[in-house]
Amino acid sequence: MIGKTLSHYKVEELLGSGGMGVVYRAVDVRLGRSVALKVLKPELTANADRLRRFFQEAQSAAKVTHPAIAQIYDVGETDGMVFIVMEFIEGQTIRWLIMRQELDLLGSVEIALQVAEGLGQAHRSNIVHRDIKSDNIMVTKEGHAKLLDFGLAKLLDQPAGPPAEKKELPISQTLTMTQTMVGTVLGTVAYMSPEQARGHPASQASDVFSLGIVLYEMVTGELPFRGESALDTMHSIVFDEVRPVTIVRKNLPAELQRIIGRCLRKNPRDRYADANFLAEDLKRLKKEIESGTQSSLFRGHRIQDFLDRLKTAVPLQGKSLALAAVVLVIVVLVLIMNINWSILIGPLILGLLIYRYIRHRKRRLLNRFVSKAAKIQGVKAIAIRGDDITVVVEKAQANIYIRANSMIDALNKKLYFGHPVTLAIRDDLTREEFQRLLREPGISFVSNDVILESPEKPA
Numbered sequence: 085m086i087g088k089t090l091s092h093y094k095v096e097e098l099l100g101s102g103g104m105g106v107v108y109r110a111v112d113v114r115l116g117r118s119v120a121l122k123v124l125k126p127e128l129t130a131n132a133d134r135l136r137r138f139f140q141e142a143q144s145a146a147k148v149t150h151p152a153i154a155q156i157y158d159v160g161e162t163d164g165m166v167f168i169v170m171e172f173i174e175g176q177t178i179r180w181l182i183m184r185q186e187l188d189l190l191g192s193v194e195i196a197l198q199v200a201e202g203l204g205q206a207h208r209s210n211i212v213h214r215d216i217k218s219d220n221i222m223v224t225k226e227g228h229a230k231l232l233d234f235g236l237a238k239l240l241d242q243p244a245g246p247p248a249e250k251k252e253l254p255i256s257q258t259l260t261m262t263q264t265m266v267g268t269v270l271g272t273v274a275y276m277s278p279e280q281a282r283g284h285p286a287s288q289a290s291d292v293f294s295l296g297i298v299l300y301e302m303v304t305g306e307l308p309f310r311g312e313s314a315l316d317t318m319h320s321i322v323f324d325e326v327r328p329v330t331i332v333r334k335n336l337p338a339e340l341q342r343i344i345g346r347c348l349r350k351n352p353r354d355r356y357a358d359a360n361f362l363a364e365d366l367k368r369l370k371k372e373i374e375s376g377t378q379s380s381l382f383r384g385h386r387i388q389d390f391l392d393r394l395k396t397a398v399p400l401q402g403k404s405l406a407l408a409a410v411v412l413v414i415v416v417l418v419l420i421m422n423i424n425w426s427i428l429i430g431p432l433i434l435g436l437l438i439y440r441y442i443r444h445r446k447r448r449l450l451n452r453f454v455s456k457a458a459k460i461q462g463v464k465a466i467a468i469r470g471d472d473i474t475v476v477v478e479k480a481q482a483n484i485y486i487r488a489n490s491m492i493d494a495l496n497k498k499l500y501f502g503h504p505v506t507l508a509i510r511d512d513l514t515r516e517e518f519q520r521l522l523r524e525p526g527i528s529f530v531s532n533d534v535i536l537e538s539p540e541k542p543a
C-alpha cells in the first residue's frame with residue numbers, strides 16, 4: 085500500500101491496525117496536508133446495505149466539529165477498497181500513555197473532561213460514538229485530547245433482528261453474532277455498556293458508560309471488568325459491581341469515585357444522561373483537585389465559576405466602549421447639572437483602584453500559574469518574557485503537557501486586557517542554553533536541585 089494513491093490520497097506510512105481495518109498516514113495531494121486514511125476490512129463493506137448506512141453515518145459524523153474530535157474529512161471507494169479519511173493526529177493513544185504510566189490524576193481528569201466536552205457536542209446533535217475506548221482517544225504533543233473514529237462503529241452494527249429474541253438469550257447470542265461479524269471484536273468488549281453487551285442499541289448514556297471505563301482505567305491502570313474470555317467480560321459488565329477506584333488506588337478523591345460510579349451504573353437511566361452532564365461534574369472535580377479543597381466548597385466554586393463567566397462574557401472592545409461611555413456620562417452630568425467636583429473624588433479613587441486591580445490581573449494570573457506549575461514533578465524552571473512562558477522540564481511527559489496547557493487555556497479565558505499568553509515546554513535545551521536562560525531576566529521559578537553555574541569567561 086505504501087506509495088500507492090487512493091483517489092487523491094498518497095499513502096506514505098503505516099500507523100497501525102485495529103478491528104475495522106488498517107490505518108495509514110497519507111498526503112492529500114490536492115490540499116497538500118497530512119491525513120489519516122483508514123482502509124476498511126473487505127468483510128465489513130461487502131454488505132451493500134450496511135455500507136450505505138455507514139456512508140450515511142459518516143455524513144452526520146463529519147458534521148461534528150470540536151477541538152477534541154478528530155475531524156472526518158472524506159469517505160471513498162477506489163478499486164473495491166472502502167476508506168475513510170480523517171484528521172491526522174500527531175500524538176499517542178491513551179492506551180499507550182496508560183501502559184507507560186504517563187498519566188497522573190489531574191491529567192486523566194483533564195483528558196476525560198476534554199473528551200466529555202467534545203462528545204457532549206455530538207450528543208447534543210444526537211450522534212452517538214458507540215466505540216469509546218483508550219485506543220480511540222489520542223493526546224497530542226500539546227496536551228489536547230482527540231476522540232477518533234466517530235461514526236465508524238456503525239459498521240459493526242448487528243443486522244436488524246427481532247428484539248424479543250435478543251432478550252431471551254442476552255449474552256451468548258450477542259457474542260455469537262458479534263464474533264461472526266468481526267473477528268477482532270474481543271479487544272473492544274471491555275468498554276461495552278451493559279445494554280450493548282446485551283445486543284441492545286447504544287445511546288448517549290452508553291458512551292457515558294464507556295468513557296467512565298476509560299477514566300477508571302486512566303486513574304487505576306486497570307480495567308474494571310475483566311474476564312478470561314470475551315463472554316466472561318461481558319457477563320461481568322452486565323452483572324458485576326465494580327471495585328471502587330478509591331479501593332484500587334489509595335488517595336483518590338471520593339468525588340472521582342462518585343463520578344465514575346455514576347457513569348458505570350447498569351441501568352442507562354441512572355447514569356449521566358449525556359456527556360454534557362458528565363463534563364460539568366468533571367470540571368468541578370478538576371477545580372477541586374487543583375485547589376486541594378473538599379466537596380463542601382463546591383458551592384463556593386459555583387459562585388467563582390459564575391463570576392469568571394461574567395467577567396469573560398463581555399468582549400474586550402465592549403468593555404473599553406462601556407468604560408468610555410461611563411466617563412462621558414459622568415462628565416456630561418457634571419457639566420449640565422453643575423455638580424460640585426469634590427463629591428466625585430471618592431468614586432474616582434475607587435474607580436482608579438478597580439482599574440488598577442483589573443490591569444494587574446494578568447500578572448497575578450501569571451504568578452498563580454508559576455506557583456501551580458512549579459509543583460508539577462519534573463519542572464526545572466519557568467521563565468516569563470512578555471507573553472511567552474517557557475517551562476523547562478526534565479522529560480516532556482504527556483501529563484506535564486496536559487496540565488500546563490489546561491492551566492494556560494484557563495488563564496487566557498480569564499484575561500481582560502492584552503494578548504493571550506503562549507506556552508513552550510522544553511526538554512531539549514543544552515546545558516549552556518539552560519544556564520543562559522537561568523541568568524536572563526524573566527526567570528520566575530528554579531527548582532531546588534538546579535545548580536546555577538558561574539558563566540565561563542572568554543579566554
Ligand SMILES: Nc1ncnc2c1ncn2[C@@H]1O[C@H](COP(=O)(O)OP(=O)(O)OP(=O)(O)O)[C@@H](O)[C@H]1O
Pocket residue numbers: 099100101102103104105106107120154170171172173174177215219220232233272
Ligand atoms: N486519525 C489518526 N491519526 C493518527 N493516528 C491514528 C489515527 N487513527 C488511528 N491511528 C493510529 O492507528 C492505530 C490503529 O487504529 P484503529 O482505529 O485501526 O485501531 P483500534 O482503535 O485499536 O481499533 P478500532 O478499529 O476498533 O477503532 C491507533 O492505535 C493509532 O495509533
Ligand SMILES: [Mg+2]
Pocket residue numbers: 102219220232233
Ligand atoms: Mg480506532
